[in-house]
Amino acid sequence: MATLTAGSGLSLPCLVLLLLLGIPGAGAQEFQLLQPQGAVSVSAGETLTLLCSVTGNPPAGPTKWFKGSGPTRQLVYEEKGSFPRVTRVTNTDTDYSIRINDTRPEDAGTYRCVMFKKGLGGDEEIGSGAGTNVSVSARPSAPSVSGPPSRAEPGTPVNFTCTSGGFSPRDITVTWLKNGVPLPAPQTRVLPEHENVSYNVSSTVGLNLSAGDARSQLTCQIEHSALAAPLRGTYNLSHALRGQSLLSSPALWIGLVLEKMLTGAFLLFLFLRAPGLFPDVLARSPPATCSVCSLCPQPGDQPPDGGAAAPPAGLSHGAQA
Structure with a gap:
């Protein structure tokens, strides 16, 4: 009769077989x-x-x-x-x-x-x-702000778009500011909408431009968990406004001509009152008291070699005798 191990419920041959087979737990x-x-x-x-x-x-x-x-x-x-x-x-x-x-x-x-x-x-x-x-x-790329494809007249509604990409995780915040003041209700979309390794964002805001916006600036600000500080992209609204043409404005022509005339008059004033400012010009110009006649020999003048004075022009030898 086979002998059973205490408490195992298995005979010795069975235990040996389990060990040989390498069954886990044996x-x-x-x-x-x-x-x-x-x-x-x-x-x-x-x-x-x-x-x-x-x-x-x-x-x-x-x-x-x-x-x-x-x-x-x-x-x-x-x-x-x-x-x-x-x-x-x-x-x-x-x-x-x-x-x-x-x-x-x-x-x-x-x-x-x-x-x-x-x-x-x-x-x-x-x-x-x-x-x-x-x-x-992953950090989002620097925001890029684009305006309308062509310039618009004041009072025309215009859309501006801000884009950035390559970021992860998906959560991102886009804020629009005009001259530092937040703008309401931008339309922001993060793509793809399903789970992905990285994402892109596109945000659009609409504005009614005025003539005074020629000096205004639009800012797109992006905040993300991978950023230590927000990223910003800017757009000068003067690039979106259609300005007046110089040819179509006589007032601009007149102002330009007056500017040139005043500049010329000021330079002439300096030339006359302060000759030392233009030494090269004065060196090539005759003195103010010089005349053409004063450059000609005068009666009674001694020639440079000490000889007799030359006769006045137009006198013949006979007249001299």
């Missing part, structure tokens, strides 16, 4: 895969560290990292293969933590550390970590 040491991070938030461009370790005595086999779950899960890291942005933190048999460099919005998702054991038909999955949910915060 003498094999247990192991536990630890993934302590429930959720991690990182800014785009930073380095993300995902923790995973094993305790106990796991069977021989690789440990891999996956993003997502099910048949569509994406392999993130394993010892074999090339993963340029992913590296092991330490190269030990108990720590399987990894680093992801230069994180991007598309890196957001749930990551799991999965252990395998070697089998005749390939690696067999035997354990998985609880999973770490990673969110990547």
Whole structure:
């Protein structure tokens, strides 16, 4: 008769068979895969560290990292293969933590550390970590403000649009200001409307322009969790107003001519009252008291060589005798 072990309810041959088959719980040491991070938030461009370790005595086999779950899960890291942005933190048999460099919005998702054991038909999955949910915060781009395609007359309603993109998470606040004063009821839309790795925003505000808006400025202000301070884009409303043409305004012509005349008169006044301001001009000009006649020889003048004075022009030799 076979002898039964105390309290087991199994005969000795049965226990031996279980040990030979390697059935879990029959003498094999247990192991536990630890993934302590429930959720991690990182800014785009930073380095993300995902923790995973094993305790106990796991069977021989690789440990891999996956993003997502099910048949569509994406392999993130394993010892074999090339993963340029992913590296092991330490190269030990108990720590399987990894680093992801230069994180991007598309890196957001749930990551799991999965252990395998070697089998005749390939690696067999035997354990998985609880999973770490990673969110990547990305800054919105600088806001760009655009006005109407053509200039408008004063009193005409005009729409202005502010756009920005590449941000995550989805929540964003857009505020319009005219000369620093908030404008009411802008129409703001964030796309895509479904969950995505990054988002774009477009906001539109309408204004009735007046002639005085030629000196006004419109500001689009964006606030987001990834920003330490709001981003602003500006638009000068003079670019949207249709101004008067110089040819169609005689008053502008007259003002321009008067300006040139006054400028010329002022320069002439300076020239006459302050000759020292224009030494080069005066050096090339004859003295104010000089005349053409004074440059000619006069009767009684001695020639430079001390000889007799030259006869006046027009006298013949006979007259001189």
